[in-house]
Amino acid sequence: xxxxxxxxxxxxxxxxxxxxxxxxxxxxxxFLMLALRKPFQDSSGVDHAFLEDxxxxxxxxxxxxxxxxxxxxxxxxxxxxxxxxxxxxxxxKRRWKDVSLTDVIENAGGASQIDVDSTLGPEQEVQQxxxxxxxxxxxxxxxxxxxxxxxxxxxxxxxxxxxGRRMGSNRNAIYKLTHDARKHLKRALEASGYTLTDVQAxxxx
Amino acid sequence: xxxxxxxxxxxxxxxxxTKSQELTCDECQRNMAEFAETALAGDSIPENLQAIxxxxxxxxxxxxxxxxxxxxxxxxxx
Ligand SMILES: [Zn+2]
Numbered sequence: 001x002x003x004x005x006x007x008x009x010x011x012x013x014x015x016x017x018x019x020x021x022x023x024x025x026x027x028x029x030x031f032l033m034l035a036l037r038k039p040f041q042d043s044s045g046v047d048h049a050f051l052e053d054x055x056x057x058x059x060x061x062x063x064x065x066x067x068x069x070x071x072x073x074x075x076x077x078x079x080x081x082x083x084x085x086x087x088x089x090x091x092x093k094r095r096w097k098d099v100s101l102t103d104v105i106e107n108a109g110g111a112s113q114i115d116v117d118s119t120l121g122p123e124q125e126v127q128q129x130x131x132x133x134x135x136x137x138x139x140x141x142x143x144x145x146x147x148x149x150x151x152x153x154x155x156x157x158x159x160x161x162x163x164g165r166r167m168g169s170n171r172n173a174i175y176k177l178t179h180d181a182r183k184h185l186k187r188a189l190e191a192s193g194y195t196l197t198d199v200q201a202x203x204x205x
Numbered sequence: 206x207x208x209x210x211x212x213x214x215x216x217x218x219x220x221x222x223t224k225s226q227e228l229t230c231d232e233c234q235r236n237m238a239e240f241a242e243t244a245l246a247g248d249s250i251p252e253n254l255q256a257i258x259x260x261x262x263x264x265x266x267x268x269x270x271x272x273x274x275x276x277x278x279x280x281x282x283x
C-alpha cells in the first residue's frame with residue numbers, strides 16, 4: 001500500500017488539529033494495520049483486535065514524538081518501526097506473563113552440567129573444563145547480582161524488555177547492564193590469560 | 206549455576222561482538238527506519254549506521270523488531 005503524502009505533509013497534518021489531523025490519523029491507522037498484518041499473520045495470539053490495539057498504541061506514540069522524526073527515512077517507515085515495537089511489547093508481555101525471573105535464572109542451563117565435548121583428547125578436555133570453570137567463576141563472583149541475573153535471563157532467551165519489567169527497570173537500561181557484564185567478562189577472561197580464540201576453540205560452535 | 210552448550214556458544218558469540226562503546230536500544234530504534242531503507246535498497250551501510258548493525262547482532266529484541274520491520278516493508282513494496 002502506497003500512501004501519496006510527503007513526509008512534511010504527514011508531520012504538518014498530524015500536528016495541525018482539526019479535520020486535516022483526523023484525515024491523516026485515519027490514513028495512518030489504515031496504513032499501519034495493513035503493514036502489520038503480513039509480518040504478524042502467523043504469530044500465535046495475534047488477531048484483528050490485537051493489531052487494532054497495537055496500531056492505536058503506535059498512533060499515540062507517533063503523535064507524541066512527531067518532533068523526534070528527523071526525516072531521515074520515509075515517515076511511514078518510521079511509523080511502522082514504532083508500531084512494530086508496540087506490537088512486540090504487548091506480545092512479549094503475553095508470552096512471558098507466567099514466567100518469573102527466578103525460575104528463568106535458576107533453570108538457566110537446564111538440569112545437566114555442560115557436556116564436555118567427547119571428540120576432544122584428554123588434554124583438551126581438561127583445558128575446556130578449566131576455561132568453563134573460569135567463566136563460571138567470573139560470572140558468579142565478578143559480576144554484580146543485577147548483571148548476573150540479567151545476563152543469565154538473556155542467555156535463557158527472555159526478552160530484555162521482560163527482564164526489565166521484572167527488575168523494575170526498562171529495556172534500554174538492561175541492555176546497558178548486560179553490555180557492562182559482557183565487557184567485564186571479556187576483560188576478566190583476558191586477564192586470566194584466555195583469548196577469545198581459546199573461548200572459540202572451547203565452545204565456539 | 207550451569208550453562209548449556211548452546212548458551213556457552215551464544216555467550217562466546219556475544220563476547221566476540223562486544224565493543225567498549227555500543228548503541229543502546231533507544232539509539233538503535235531511532236535509526237532503525239533509515240537503516241531498514243538502506244538495507245532494502247541494497248546500498249552499502251554508511252559508517253554512521255554500522256553501529257546499528259552491531260547492536261542488531263547483539264540484541265535479540267531489536268533484531269526481532271528489525272526483521273519484522275523488513276517484512277512489513279517488503280509487503281508494502283509489492
Ligand atoms: Zn536493542
